[in-house]
Each structure stands twice: as structure tokens, then as C-alpha cells.
Amino acid sequence: DTGVSQDPRHKITKRGQNVTFRCDPISEHNRLYWYRQTLGQGPEFLTYFQNEAQLEKSRLLSDRFSAERPKGSFSTLEIQRTEQGDSAMYLCASSFMSGTYEQYFGPGTRLTVT
Amino acid sequence: GQQLNQSPQSMFIQEGEDVSMNCTSSSIFNTWLWYKQDPGEGPVLLIALYKAGELTSNGRLTAQFGITRKDSFLNISASIPSDVGIYFCAGRNYGGSQGNLIFGKGTKLSVKP
Numbered sequence: 001d002t003g004v005s006q007d008p009r010h011k012i013t014k015r016g017q018n019v020t021f022r023c024d025p026i027s028e029h030n031r032l033y034w035y036r037q038t039l040g041q042g043p044e045f046l047t048y049f050q051n052e053a054q055l056e057k058s059r060l061l062s063d064r065f066s067a068e069r070p071k072g073s074f075s076t077l078e079i080q081r082t083e084q085g086d087s088a089m090y091l092c093a094s095s096f097m098s099g100t101y102e103q104y105f106g107p108g109t110r111l112t113v114t
Numbered sequence: 115g116q117q118l119n120q121s122p123q124s125m126f127i128q129e130g131e132d133v134s135m136n137c138t139s140s141s142i143f144n145t146w147l148w149y150k151q152d153p154g155e156g157p158v159l160l161i162a163l164y165k166a167g168e169l170t171s172n173g174r175l176t177a178q179f180g181i182t183r184k185d186s187f188l189n190i191s192a193s194i195p196s197d198v199g200i201y202f203c204a205g206r207n208y209g210g211s212q213g214n215l216i217f218g219k220g221t222k223l224s225v226k227p
Contacts, residue, residue, distance in 0.1 A: 004156075033214065042118075042202050042217030043157065056214065091156050100164075101145045101206050103215060105156035 004106035025094030035091040120218035133190040137203030145206040146186040
């Protein structure tokens with residue numbers, strides 16, 4: 001039984017560059033979520049997918065951020081023209097579609113923008 | 115926006131002691147979850163609660179869904195060094211999003227061996 005996986009685990013980029021992160025959810029899970037976590041804070045919701053449909057986006061998800069889940073399996077999160085304020089841990093989680101709200105998280109991608 | 119208040123923010127305890135922490139909300143929640151996060155890793159789900167008054171255990175961990183629906187508690191009995199980490203409460207409120215969970219800022223637990 002494999003859990004949620006994320007790639008890369010760490011990313012260092014220069015301000016203004018684009019970055020893309022990948023998340024592979026637990027295979028039976030229909031829903032996939034992206035969160036952002038900064039130091040000393042709990043995770044903050046960014047967006048979620050049910051199968052391939054993006055159902056909700058947080059106001060934190062500026063127009064420089066885009067997420068996709070084209071085949072309802074893995075998802076990518078892209079940040080364009082990165083800013084130093086984008087430095088954070090980006091967490092992916094997955095869950096079943098209904099019945100419970102138990103979300104299972106991956107190990108995260110630590111982004112550092114220099 | 116909606117916030118969850120966790121207390122205490124941090125605590126140091128002697129190995130073998132019991133630990134209590136709580137989480138409160140300004141609005142009614144219909145789901146409470148407790149997670150533990152180690153440095154550089156993602157949160158790991160410990161316990162999920164769905165009914166007011168519900169008391170659920172997972173090994174040495176016990177959590178309760180407050181009867182007011184605005185709070186939840188987590189207790190750790192006979193703490194050991196591997197209990198060190200940050201404990202987050204998370205919840206979903208009535209009428210809230212189907213997708214996202216609201217997280218507290220965490221309680222950082224440090225154990226003296």
C-alpha cells in the first residue's frame with residue numbers, strides 16, 4: 001500500500017523562474033488537494049480536484065499558480081514567475097470522494113526562492 | 115477567515131507523563147481531525163472524529179469531539195521520545211467547503227528523555 005508521493009522533495013529556484021511540482025495520490029482516492037505551509041503555521045488550502053475536475057480554488061491561489069489533474073490520477077502544481085514569498089512547503093493530500101473527510105498527506109515539496 | 119485556536123502553543127514534558135492539548139473554533143464544526151507532523155515531513159493522520167461527544171482512541175492517543183461542536187481535545191498517555199513533533203487539529207465546519215480542511219497553528223511537543 002503506497003501512500004501519497006510528491007516530487008521533487010526540495011526545489012531551489014531563482015526569483016522569476018517557473019517551477020512545477022508533481023503529486024501522485026493514493027490510487028483508490030478520487031479527491032486530490034494542494035496546501036501550502038509556511039514556518040510556524042498549519043497547512044493552508046489552495047485547491048482541490050475530484051477526479052479531473054478542479055472544484056475549488058482558494059483566494060491564495062493567485063493567477064501565477066495553476067494546478068492540473070488531466071487524467072484524474074496524478075496532479076501538477078505550477079508556479080510562474082516565482083517570488084520570494086512563494087517559499088514554503090507545498091503539500092498534497094488525497095481522500096475518498098465521500099463518506100469521510102480524512103485526508104492523507106504526502107511528504108511535501110520544500111520550495112526556496114532566492 | 116475561519117481560524118482554529120490551538121493551545122498550548124508548545125510544551126515540554128517528562129517522559130512517561132500524560133499530555134493534553136485542545137483546539138477551539140468560533141463556529142460549529144462537523145468533523146475534527148488530529149495530525150502529527152515531524153520536521154520536513156507531511157502531516158500524518160492520527161484520529162478522525164465525526165459526532166459531538168465522540169471519544170476515539172488510537173493506541174496511547176485519545177481524542178474527543180466537544181459537545182458544543184466548537185472544540186476538540188487530544189490526550190497522549192505515557193509519553194515517549196518519539197511523541198516529539200507538532201500536533202495539528204483540523205476541521206470542517208457546517209456549510210463549509212466540501213474540500214478543504216481548516217488547520218490550527220499547531221502544538222509543538224518536546225519530551226525530555
